[in-house]
Amino acid sequence: MFCEASQGKKGHILANILIWMSPEPGHILPTVKISRDLESVGHKVVYQVPPAQQGEINELGFETIGFFDHLCRSVDSSLHRPLHSANSYYTEISRHHTRSAYIHVFRKELLNAAREINADLLIIDGVFDDIFRLCMHEVLPTKCRVARLWIHLPYRPIADIDKVKQSGPVIFLSPKDFEIPKLVCEKAVYTEGSPFEKRDIKGFPWSSIQDTRPIVYCSFGSQNERYADAEDNLRIIISTAKLARGYKFVVNAGILAAKLKDLTEQNVLILPHVPQIRILQRSVVMILHGGFGSIKDCIYERVPMLVIPQKWDQPLNAKRVNYHGIGLSLDRNQVTPQAVSYAIHTLVESQTFAHNLMRMRQIFVQQDERKPTAALLESLLTSRIGLRFGQGEPSRF
Numbered sequence: 001m002f003c004e005a006s007q008g009k010k011g012h013i014l015a016n017i018l019i020w021m022s023p024e025p026g027h028i029l030p031t032v033k034i035s036r037d038l039e040s041v042g043h044k045v046v047y048q049v050p051p052a053q054q055g056e057i058n059e060l061g062f063e064t065i066g067f068f069d070h071l072c073r074s075v076d077s078s079l080h081r082p083l084h085s086a087n088s089y090y091t092e093i094s095r096h097h098t099r100s101a102y103i104h105v106f107r108k109e110l111l112n113a114a115r116e117i118n119a120d121l122l123i124i125d126g127v128f129d130d131i132f133r134l135c136m137h138e139v140l141p142t143k144c145r146v147a148r149l150w151i152h153l154p155y156r157p158i159a160d161i162d163k164v165k166q167s168g169p170v171i172f173l174s175p176k177d178f179e180i181p182k183l184v185c186e187k188a189v190y191t192e193g194s195p196f197e198k199r200d201i202k203g204f205p206w207s208s209i210q211d212t213r214p215i216v217y218c219s220f221g222s223q224n225e226r227y228a229d230a231e232d233n234l235r236i237i238i239s240t241a242k243l244a245r246g247y248k249f250v251v252n253a254g255i256l257a258a259k260l261k262d263l264t265e266q267n268v269l270i271l272p273h274v275p276q277i278r279i280l281q282r283s284v285v286m287i288l289h290g291g292f293g294s295i296k297d298c299i300y301e302r303v304p305m306l307v308i309p310q311k312w313d314q315p316l317n318a319k320r321v322n323y324h325g326i327g328l329s330l331d332r333n334q335v336t337p338q339a340v341s342y343a344i345h346t347l348v349e350s351q352t353f354a355h356n357l358m359r360m361r362q363i364f365v366q367q368d369e370r371k372p373t374a375a376l377l378e379s380l381l382t383s384r385i386g387l388r389f390g391q392g393e394p395s396r397f
Contacts, residue, residue, distance in 0.1 A: 015120040037374035126150040137167035152292035155313035191373040218287040219252035227310035290314030304353040325356040
């Protein structure tokens with residue numbers, strides 16, 4: 001799957017870059033824009049992903065190398081539709097390796113891939129690495145640098161960040177302005193939100209939402225079945241439609257769609273897959289779990305949010321949304337039709353949210369145009385292999 005497609009001005013590849021992110025849409029897709037930035041100036045980017053995802057990454061224009069091919073070949077998933085969860089991959093690996101061997105086999109898998117493509121830089125999922133402490137800088141060839149990429153802002157302090165930073169930068173894919181000031185980590189680098197244009201869904205029933213009612217769009221992300229309260233919350237939100245007949249509710253229910261098929265409110269459309277960007281362009285409110293990918297989509301499309309956080313980074317993201325005045329939040333244990341209906345009315349009627357969203361969107365767009373992540377990664381490469389860049393020439397970004 002390798003070719004000399006990405007070349008510098010003199011026809012040679014400047015640097016080989018290997019990316020491993022946890023094999024789920026919300027972790028891989030935010031890196032696509034950065035990878036394109038890097039390839040546009042002559043670096044070659046290779047994604048290490050399971051067999052089921054290699055074809056889709058190739059369609060996006062990148063080369064791939066396998067990730068536990070001998071164990072994960074039977075796992076089916078897609079980057080462009082809700083999946084059961086990345087746990088399906090990790091479960092297969094755990095079935096064959098004890099906990100004590102888990103880190104060892106992960107390091108070996110990444111090391112073999114880095115050697116195969118002669119990698120100059122390994123970009124690794126910071127969220128995963130923060131949990132398992134892979135310490136790849138200890139086993140990689142001397143010339144290969146490491147960068148840790150967090151696809152969302154952290155929801156807990158990064159353990160031993162001084163030690164982590166010594167072996168490579170800690171990068172958060174978010175403008176610092178989106179963070180709550182008291183939570184800013186001064187030892188990390190804040191870059192851009194890195195948006196990704198999601199694919200359309202073939203056969204989406206557009207005719208079902210052609211009436212004049214404004215749309216309230218609801219989605220709890222690609223792994224909603226992992227949230228204990230998600231199904232109950234979705235049922236309550238759907239029942240809210242009785243109190244809000246003036247709106248059309250479009251619910252992206254993922255795997256839970258089959259469990260919600262008994263709900264038949266006239267102004268509700270329940271589907272397993274929804275083209276999120278296109279729906280947001282027609283929506284007045286989004287009800288979401290607080291995943292950073294969906295928050296970014298709402299910021300770019302200027303759609304006020306009602307966040308009902310479930311777990312992980314989502315409760316803190318809800319506080320960030322509240323702090324910046326771009327939406328409201330409800331605790332998942334306090335969701336009622338009345339509370340949801342009132343929040344929708346408030347979000348639609350108040351111009352404050354629209355004003356704040358416009359300001360936050362401008363911050364995201366300006367930061368994105370500067371391409372700070374790609375520039376940082378290139379400077380990291382230059383510090384190690386400067387001769388190949390003409391004695392450390394300035395970044396081209």
